[in-house]
Amino acid sequence: MSSPPELFDRRLRALRRDRAFNSGPVLFLHERAFSDILERVADVNRTFSSALLLGTPDPQWPRRLGELAGQVTAMDPGQRFAHAAGGATVLEEEIDLEPSSFDLIVAAGTLDTVNGLADTLLRLRFLLKPDSLLIGVIPGGDTLLRLRQAMRAADSVSGAASPHIHPRIEPAGLAQLLGSAGLAMPVVDVDRVSVAYSRLGDLVGDLRGMGATNVLSKRSRVPLSRAALAAAERAFDSGGQTRVTEQFELLHFAAWTPAQATPEAHG
Numbered sequence: 001m002s003s004p005p006e007l008f009d010r011r012l013r014a015l016r017r018d019r020a021f022n023s024g025p026v027l028f029l030h031e032r033a034f035s036d037i038l039e040r041v042a043d044v045n046r047t048f049s050s051a052l053l054l055g056t057p058d059p060q061w062p063r064r065l066g067e068l069a070g071q072v073t074a075m076d077p078g079q080r081f082a083h084a085a086g087g088a089t090v091l092e093e094e095i096d097l098e099p100s101s102f103d104l105i106v107a108a109g110t111l112d113t114v115n116g117l118a119d120t121l122l123r124l125r126f127l128l129k130p131d132s133l134l135i136g137v138i139p140g141g142d143t144l145l146r147l148r149q150a151m152r153a154a155d156s157v158s159g160a161a162s163p164h165i166h167p168r169i170e171p172a173g174l175a176q177l178l179g180s181a182g183l184a185m186p187v188v189d190v191d192r193v194s195v196a197y198s199r200l201g202d203l204v205g206d207l208r209g210m211g212a213t214n215v216l217s218k219r220s221r222v223p224l225s226r227a228a229l230a231a232a233e234r235a236f237d238s239g240g241q242t243r244v245t246e247q248f249e250l251l252h253f254a255a256w257t258p259a260q261a262t263p264e265a266h267g
Helices: 010-023 028-043 061-069 079-084 117-127 145-158 171-180 200-209 226-236
Strands: 050-054 071-076 102-108 128-139 184-197 244-256
Touching (some): 010 200, 028 128, 028 184, 061 071, 145 200, 171 184
Parallel strands (some): 050 071, 050 102
Antiparallel strands (some): 128 244, 184 244
16 A cells, blocks of 8 residues: 655755755744743753753754753754754654653644654654653644735636645644643643734745745645736735734644553552
8 A cells, every 4th residue: 555645845844944054044933932832841840851852943952951851852854953953853753762761852843844743743652751741832723824815816826726835733633633642631822923024025034044935745846927926925915014914823732641550559
């Protein structure tokens, strides 16, 4: 039986992150999310000794997490991000580390482009010891609403629809996947971030710097025509404002592995 087609192009995903590293990564959303994660970990009333960090756009993140979680194993889908952080490259959906190796896993914004989120969460669950924490952030369904509108306008001029924007998960769906992976007490909080842009090109520049442009396997390989691009720019700035507000939705999630059952005493 043949494998199902991949939703995301793995090779291109890694190259996009390498390009972001080479050009100087745009970190304001990454930093907002990671700082929030650190605050949440610090608020947990327990000591962590071994952490896995997935996603390292800032090479200082492993050190900062280590101040709360002891030994940190850092991994990133992009070779350059991983190397700069002293870590290893990873395909999260194929991660193959020793089971029950960690008491904390931080998934810092890469899980939205894995092929098979449900299976990936299950893999992460088995890397955790009993009574251990999976915490992270993933872009949600209300991300890039103005860009979606702009791309629909471009497609109307091109005469054919093409996938431009990654599909995103909703909060309820994410909580359900965490539970289905065998994780307990799943919590999903929504952080909506509004960012003002003077033109469409500035938004696209930020997305490139985040390593967050289109890596869909079925994306069009043909660049937008001048007419389609002009239509997208008009739709993006449809209100005629000096600056246009785009929205990013960050889903902060946390869940625990079940505690190991205490064997009953036998007389």
